[in-house]
Amino acid sequence: MxxxxxxxxxxxxxxxxxxxxxxxxxxxxxxxxxxxxxxxxxxxxxxxxxxxxxxxxxxxxxxxxxxxxxxxxxxxxxxxxxxxxxxxxxxxxxxxxxxxxxxxxWLPTPAAMTACHDKAEFHQRARQHGVPTPATWLPDELDRIPDGLDLVVKPRRGHGAKNVQFCRTVRQARVLCELVDDPIVQERITGSEFTADCLIDRAGTVSVIPRWRLAVRNGLAIAAATFHDDQVAQTVTTTLAALGMTSLCCVQGFVSDGDGPARVVITEVNGRIAGAFPVSVAAGADLIGQFLGGLFGRPVDHDRLRFTPGIHLIKYVDTxxxxxxxxxxxxxxxxxxxxxxxxxxxx
Missing domain, CATH: 3.40.50.20 (Rossmann fold)
Known part of the structure; x- marks a missing residue:
């Protein structure tokens, strides 16, 4: 202690x-x-x-x-x-x-939190720094959407997968925009979904512990497994730098098949600890200990945030x-x- x-x-x-x-x-x-x-x-x-x-x-x-x-x-x-x-x-x-x-x-800056909370702001900030993110449109921009894209309509400032709707045409997206409060429309991304638990010290050094979201319920990963991927770690690090993030946070995205530069797509950043972070701790990363140390002004030891891939987590509702x-x-x-x-x- x-x-x-x-x-x-x-x-x-x-x-x-x-x-x-x-x-x-x-x-x-x-x-x-x-x-x-x-x-x-x-x-x-x-x-x-x-x-x-x-x-x-x-x-x-x-x-x-x-x-x-x-x-x-x-x-x-x-x-x-x-x-x-x-x-x-x-x-x-x-x-x-x-x-x-x-x-x-130990909080992220208000500017970073605004970008996390506002998906349209996040998309704009990420694209300015070359971070691959889903194409995004506001309700008055739907005429710009190309034909043939699968789409997602979601609250611009929502969380936890609440009120997220999927559709296949711009016409359907227009209707859904009437039903979702303060909506945005995004291209639907497919592939293997991941979350990365991240700790960024005050000097900007980042540790990234990614895990596959193997089963998801109401936006929460109820089954997960840690993995190593250099491109994921680099893309997550670039994303956090673009937002100016610090402290403990999590990043979500998808990994598609292939080796191209857009293989990793980032969908959102949350300026808080993630719901399935215990798998990163079980994999050997001293996530909580190093966060508490940084909270009290001590240097973060990133060597103690190394982790073992292939460690699994299963969540269950208990009484x-x-x-x-x-x-x-x-x-x-x-x-x-x-x-x-x-x-x-x-x-």
């Missing part, structure tokens, strides 16, 4: 999702005290034995930041690790207040609690407190 965290807990957000749940549980197994937050009272991670659970407003709620700061003020975590991209965007607003409270964070009142241990969302009252000064 890091000496920085012996007496104070780590706060992990969004513990109802796979990234937050697995991260909170892994930190507990390593001996850390963990505070878990989520906006859903039925989030499974809030019921992890030994975890300190707190309900919090959704990141889109105006009271989110004041509620989070109140939790930090009362429970005094040494570090805060967000696992939801919407929360990361909000944390940029209160980074100074977290510093005053002594809560460490966390069953009984008359499984949520009794979860504290309610605290009453809103003005931000100025939490840290003793104006924003």
């Amino acid at each position: 890091s000496a920085d965290l012996t007496d104070r807990p780590v706060l992990v957000t969004a513990v109802g999702g796979a990234p937050g749940f697995d991260l909170a549980r892994m930190l507990q197994h390593r001996g850390y005290q963990v505070i878990g937050t989520d906006a859903n009272a039925y989030a499974a991670g809030l019921l992890l034995p030994g975890l300190t659970p707190r309900l919090i407003p959704h990141s889109s709620d105006a009271q989110y930041t004041s509620a989070l700061l109140e939790i930090c003020r009362t429970l005094r975590p040494a570090a805060l690790i967000p696992t939801d991209e919407g929360e990361i965007l909000r944390l940029a607003e209160i980074s100074d207040h977290l510093d005053v409270l002594g809560v460490r964070t 966390i609690a069953a009984g008359p009142a499984p949520l009794a241990a979860v504290r309610p969302i605290p009453a809103p407190v003005p931000v100025t009252d939490l840290v003793g000064g104006p924003r």
Whole structure:
């Protein structure tokens, strides 16, 4: 255990999702005290034995930041690790207040997070730096789509494969654009899908641990296997440099047959830990230990992020609690407190 965290807990957000749940549980197994937050009272991670659970407003709620700061003020975590991209965007607003409270964070820049969150912005940024990405059109650009392409209609700022629709004609895409909020249309890419767990230190050095997405359910890889591929690693590294990413994140894409320059296509970058990251840890990469070290200002040892290919992961839905009142241990969302009252000064 890091000496920085012996007496104070780590706060992990969004513990109802796979990234937050697995991260909170892994930190507990390593001996850390963990505070878990989520906006859903039925989030499974809030019921992890030994975890300190707190309900919090959704990141889109105006009271989110004041509620989070109140939790930090009362429970005094040494570090805060967000696992939801919407929360990361909000944390940029209160980074100074977290510093005053002594809560460490290691977040991507707002510009990098905007590019991750906005698929149209990501496509434009990636293409400017020569990163292969799916052809992308906004709803008023559909006349530019060539005939004969399979297409995907998805929310421009969505995640988790929610409201993703497939079609074969521009006419069908027009109809789907009426049904999907704030949509974009992309060329459908085929091949072997992968996710790469990545840690970028403050000097810009990158470690890339790719894994095949062997089975996917609702956007989450429920079966995965690590692999080595130099072209994948280089394309992922170029993508991260184009966005100016730092800290812990994940990159998704496809590998097609053949050896051409467009063999690897990047579809998105998420500025958070991935849902199936435990397979990278099982493959020997000290992903969490090196991230925590970097969080507290120590150099990242990239030699300790080497990994073994062919290591597999299988995810399964388990029962966390069953009984008359499984949520009794979860504290309610605290009453809103003005931000100025939490840290003793104006924003």
